Amino acid sequence: MIAETIATQFEVPGRLVSLQPIGAGNVNDTYRVILRTTFSEEQYILQRINQAVFKDPAAVMSNMKAVTDHAHCKIEEEADHADRIWQLPRVIPACDGGDFVVDGEGEFWRALSMIASTTNYEKVAIPEHAAEAGLVLGHFQRIISDFPIEELADTLPGFHITPGYLSQYQGNLETNAAQQRLEASAEARRLSRFVADRMEFVRVLEDALEKGELSLRPIHGDPKITNVMIDNFTGKGTSIVDLDTVKPGLIHYDFGDAVRSGCNPAGEETTDLSDVLLDLDLCEALVRGYLREAKGFLTDYDKQYLYDSIRLITFELGLRFFSDYLAGDVYFKTSYEGQNLNRARVQFALCESVEAREGKIREILEKYC
Numbered sequence: 307m308i309a310e311t312i313a314t315q316f317e318v319p320g321r322l323v324s325l326q327p328i329g330a331g332n333v334n335d336t337y338r339v340i341l342r343t344t345f346s347e348e349q350y351i352l353q354r355i356n357q358a359v360f361k362d363p364a365a366v367m368s369n370m371k372a373v374t375d376h377a378h379c380k381i382e383e384e385a386d387h388a389d390r391i392w393q394l395p396r397v398i399p400a401c402d403g404g405d406f407v408v409d410g411e412g413e414f415w416r417a418l419s420m421i422a423s424t425t426n427y428e429k430v431a432i433p434e435h436a437a438e439a440g441l442v443l444g445h446f447q448r449i450i451s452d453f454p455i456e457e458l459a460d461t462l463p464g465f466h467i468t469p470g471y472l473s474q475y476q477g478n479l480e481t482n483a484a485q486q487r488l489e490a491s492a493e494a495r496r497l498s499r500f501v502a503d504r505m506e507f508v509r510v511l512e513d514a515l516e517k518g519e520l521s522l523r524p525i526h527g528d529p530k531i532t533n534v535m536i537d538n539f540t541g542k543g544t545s546i547v548d549l550d551t552v553k554p555g556l557i558h559y560d561f562g563d564a565v566r567s568g569c570n571p572a573g574e575e576t577t578d579l580s581d582v583l584l585d586l587d588l589c590e591a592l593v594r595g596y597l598r599e600a601k602g603f604l605t606d607y608d609k610q611y612l613y614d615s616i617r618l619i620t621f622e623l624g625l626r627f628f629s630d631y632l633a634g635d636v637y638f639k640t641s642y643e644g645q646n647l648n649r650a651r652v653q654f655a656l657c658e659s660v661e662a663r664e665g666k667i668r669e670i671l672e673k674y675c
């Protein structure tokens with residue numbers, strides 16, 4: 307297997323003893339590698355970057371390297387006053403000194419340090435977990451908030467620009483393949499009406515950016531709950547991982563993504579829509595944790611758009627899944643037919659729940675802002 311020949315091409319000592327696929331990412335392939343020397347065992351994360359999604363993997367790696375170097379210095383500087391030991395993956399250099407290895411087929415591979423003694427979860431059941439997810443995101447955004455965005459490449463043009471996803475969806479709708487999928491499924495037709503009813507709303511954050519109310523900052527891009535690592539010994543959040551999408555963006559993309567993934571106890575993959583909801587206890591805990599770290603760098607306008615970001619990013623992910631279903635599952639990995647349709651149903655149900663609880667969510671935001 308090719309991954310095995312790549313696994314020994316990074317600056318990690320020892321002989322290869324194990325290489326196991328791990329994680330349930332929708333985009334990259336991830337493995338845990340174990341190497342052994344006479345006296346120690348080394349573990350690290352090996353990933354193959356999905357080039358159908360990331361067209362310029364070298365730029366992804368250079369963003370990741372620059373931001374993690376900056377963040378590691380910040381963590382070090384603040385260590386004496388921190389209430390926990392913060393971790394963040396380190397890019398492990400290849401034996402040739404680069405940030406990645408390219409194999410004979412042109413695939414890009416990278417090695418990242420493991421986050422020690424931690425667990426990540428697909429879903430959130432208790433407010434303490436949601437609070438930690440919020441705090442971990444707020445901490446990450448804060449320690450990178452002074453990194454100059456001019457030094458970051460736009461590695462995924464259009465990422466989280468909802469009006470762009472809407473245009474792409476409208477283009478997909480025109481194709482014969484999409485029409486056939488719609489004709490075959492009443493549920494797909496229901497989802498298309500759900501989108502049609504929310505056309506006006508998709509511009510809310512991009513309009514605010516154009517008006518100068520919001521501004522671009524370095525963001526994580528993908529702070530969903532599975533990317534938040536919880537310390538096995540303390541139960542506290544200790545790291546955020548999956549740094550592919552670190553690039554300039556609105557902090558609202560991150561906040562909305564954290565809430566939609568951290569406050570729906572049913573998770574993204576449930577097939578039972580009756581379990582899907584925006585849980586207000588989880589939401590309050592997440593907001594409290596996030597604002598503990600983020601309050602200091604958020605402007606009044608930033609705060610005003612937090613509710614909209616929850617609704618929008620939930621809707622946007624539903625739209626992205628639905629659009630991919632209509633396009634024949636070309637972006638998100640699937641393991642069964644109709645999975646992207648089901649994922650879209652879940653996010654749209656969650657979006658409806660957010661809309662129904664707008665007043666309560668705004669009250670929570672006001673309480674902690």
Ligand code: GN1
Pocket residue numbers: 330331332333334359527528530548551563574623
């Ligand atoms: C993708 O690969 P993964 O699972 O970390 C996607 C996110 C979505 C997420 C939904 C680059 O993330 O935007 O929110 O699936 N990443 C990219 O599960 O598109």
Ligand code: MG
Pocket residue numbers: 331333528548550
């Ligand atoms: Mg990701």
